Amino acid sequence: MTRESSLVTAQWVEDNIDNADIVIVEVDEDTTAYDKGHIKNAIKLDWTTDLQDQVRRDFVSKSQFEALLSDRGVSNDHTVVLYGGNNNWFAAYAYWYFKLYGHQDVKLMDGGRKKWELDSRELTDELPTRDTTSYTATEQDLSIRAFRDDAVAAIGVQNLIDVRSPDEYAGRLLAPAHLPQEQSQRAGHVPTSLNVPWSKNCNDDGTFKSDDDLKALYAEVGIDDSLDTIALCRIGERSSLTWFVLKELLGHANVKNYDGSWTEYGSLVGVPIALGDEPGSPEGQTS
Amino acid sequence: MCGATEGGLSLDGVNVAKEAVIQGQVLRGGTDPVGNAYVRLLDRTGEFTAEVPTSATGHFRFFAGEGEWTLRTLAPKADPVDNVVVAAIGSVAEVTVTI
Numbered sequence: 001m002t003r004e005s006s007l008v009t010a011q012w013v014e015d016n017i018d019n020a021d022i023v024i025v026e027v028d029e030d031t032t033a034y035d036k037g038h039i040k041n042a043i044k045l046d047w048t049t050d051l052q053d054q055v056r057r058d059f060v061s062k063s064q065f066e067a068l069l070s071d072r073g074v075s076n077d078h079t080v081v082l083y084g085g086n087n088n089w090f091a092a093y094a095y096w097y098f099k100l101y102g103h104q105d106v107k108l109m110d111g112g113r114k115k116w117e118l119d120s121r122e123l124t125d126e127l128p129t130r131d132t133t134s135y136t137a138t139e140q141d142l143s144i145r146a147f148r149d150d151a152v153a154a155i156g157v158q159n160l161i162d163v164r165s166p167d168e169y170a171g172r173l174l175a176p177a178h179l180p181q182e183q184s185q186r187a188g189h190v191p192t193s194l195n196v197p198w199s200k201n202c203n204d205d206g207t208f209k210s211d212d213d214l215k216a217l218y219a220e221v222g223i224d225d226s227l228d229t230i231a232l233c234r235i236g237e238r239s240s241l242t243w244f245v246l247k248e249l250l251g252h253a254n255v256k257n258y259d260g261s262w263t264e265y266g267s268l269v270g271v272p273i274a275l276g277d278e279p280g281s282p283e284g285q286t287s
Numbered sequence: 288m289c290g291a292t293e294g295g296l297s298l299d300g301v302n303v304a305k306e307a308v309i310q311g312q313v314l315r316g317g318t319d320p321v322g323n324a325y326v327r328l329l330d331r332t333g334e335f336t337a338e339v340p341t342s343a344t345g346h347f348r349f350f351a352g353e354g355e356w357t358l359r360t361l362a363p364k365a366d367p368v369d370n371v372v373v374a375a376i377g378s379v380a381e382v383t384v385t386i
Contacts, residue, residue, distance in 0.1 A: 033340075085340065114340075117323050120363045165336040167352060177328050177337035177349045199335030204327070204361060 003211060006095075006248040008107045010116050013081060017041055022079040023130075026113070027051075027094040029086050029237070037123035039083065039116065043072050043130065047090050047237075051097060059259075062137045065101050069137075073130025080106040087199075087206040088112035092241040095248075096257055100145060102138030108244065111206040118205055144247070146230045146256035148264055151190060152271055156282035159229040160193035163242045164262065168234065169195040171275045175234060185266035190232070191274040191284040194221050198238040201245045214245055225252070232258040232265070296346045298379065307374040310348035311382035313341050313360055320345030321386060324362035331355050352376075360384045 016022055017040050024042040026034045034044040045051060050068055053060055060068065074080060080098060084091035091112055098106045109116075117123070146154075154160050167173040171187035189195070200217055202208055209217070223229065229246060231239035236259030243257040258265075265271065272284025296310045309328070313321040326347040327338040331354060339347045349356075351374040358370045365386040372380050 030340075036343075086338065114325055114361075117340075118325075118361060118363050165330065166332070166334050167330060167336060172352050173336075175350075177351050178339045179350060197334060204359070204367065 001248040001251065003208075003249050006107055006244070007110050007208065008081060009110050010119055010121060013039065013083070013109050013116075014121060016081075021077075022081055023074050024081045024083070024109075025074075025091075025094065027082060027084045027090045028113070029084075029090050033085050033113065035125070037125055040122065040124050040126070041128045042083075043074075043128060045072070045094060047093065051094065059097065059100075059140075062101065062139060066135050066137050069135035070133050073133055074135060075133040076103070076136055078105070081109055082106065083109035083112045083116065085113045086237075087114060087202055087241070089198075089237045089241055092244045093237040096144065096240040096243055100140050102141060110208060114206040143254070144243070144256055146232075146258035148258075148260050148268060150256065151230060151232065151258050151260075151265055152268075154228075154230050155190060155272065156192045158227050159223050160190050161223070161229060161231045161239075161242060161246075162189050162193040162195050162262075163198040163231060163233045163239050164189075164195070165197050165199075166195060166277065168262075169193075169197075170277050185263060186273055187266070188273040188275045189262075189279075190265060191272045191280045191282050193232070193274075194223065194279055195277070196221050196242065198233070198241050201242060208245065208249065211249060214250055218246070218250070228254040228256070230256050230258050232261040234262045235259070236261045296348055303379060304377050307351045307353055307376045308348065308379040309351050309356060309358070309372055309374050309382065310346065310379060311358075311384060313345045313347065313362065313384045313386060315362070315365070315386050317385050321362050324360055324365075324384075324386070326384070327359040327361070329357040329359055333357065358382060358384060360386060362386050 026042045027045045031046045082091040169189045231242045233239040246252045247255040274280030274284050313324040315321050322343040324341045328336045328349045330336050360368045
């Protein structure tokens with residue numbers, strides 16, 4: 001994938017807003033954001049209810065995903081254009097999710113909802129109506145999804161990229177600072193993981209930096225291009241954005257997103273944890 | 288983020304004793320609430336830590352850690368504005384951002 005095939009500008013979306021071949025989809029951390037105004041013709045996916053199983057901690061199944069997209073009027077042939085708040089965190093998560101279930105033509109709107117708003121582009125509260133479809137998903141592409149055992153096995157062996165803020169990585173905060181800090185799990189990071197905050201991928205307006213700047217960023221922190229890479233954060237959305245940068249914009253071959261991320265890893269019994277600003281040794285620290 | 292009371296955002300449901308709250312309101316020209324601004328929280332090194340959109344009443348809130356932070360506010364048709372704020376566990380740092 002390349003920037004041209006995976007990313008579109010806000011202006012491109014505005015120019016294609018009535019194009020019947022595309023479906024614009026908003027996905028936000030704040031699931032009420034869409035209801036306060038959205039891009040014309042955009043549909044909403046709620047990451048908490050539409051994209052998560054409501055009993056076990058996991059994604060919806062292939063058949064549930066098929067039913068969801070069929071109900072919302074998305075077909076296999078549609079170009080799906082995703083955007084959302086928080087600099088596209090959850091839109092990138094949805095992008096990765098669509099790829100996981102094999103949707104071919106999916107794009108991210110550069111800068112997301114923030115860029116659209118800062119440009120003073122129009123939002124509407126009018127809800128689009130779409131005919132239902134018969135969507136067919138593939139089995140999950142597990143070449144882009146990491147599980148906890150993959151994360152543990154990657155310590156000291158693969159590139160582990162922890163994209164949380166420096167204070168979360170070091171263990172000084174347990175969650176992003178717009179959320180209450182009430183968590184039960186341990187603080188810190190997976191030993192040997194490199195801290196490349198997701199925000200370093202983006203300009204202040206939420207758009208991605210240039211390919212040259214992004215390449216320089218990952219070269220500077222010492223990512224080894226010959227190794228496989230796992231990106232992680234707290235619950236796997238911010239790391240979806242970094243997965244998007246490494247896999248889709250920069251074309252790295254084998255990049256996985258660990259959706260369990262720190263809320264899972266930091267709750268595991270007996271796994272090594274490192275505290276502080278340095279990656280640490282593979283065995284981690286103890287008190 | 289709605290339901291704000293005059294003089295500050297309601298703290299109902301927030302355990303202030305355990306949090307280092309930074310909150311406030313974005314005003315255009317010092318009087319008009321800005322409901323479509325974005326407030327970023329930068330750490331002591333200037334690194335991004337979090338970002339929230341303002342509520343319809345221009346309010347925002349962060350749960351930070353102890354220490355000095357910078358709020359960077361972006362809004363349509365306005366230059367970014369930085370405000371330095373000190374947060375402490377058990378207190379609420381109120382900031383009015385004027386664009």
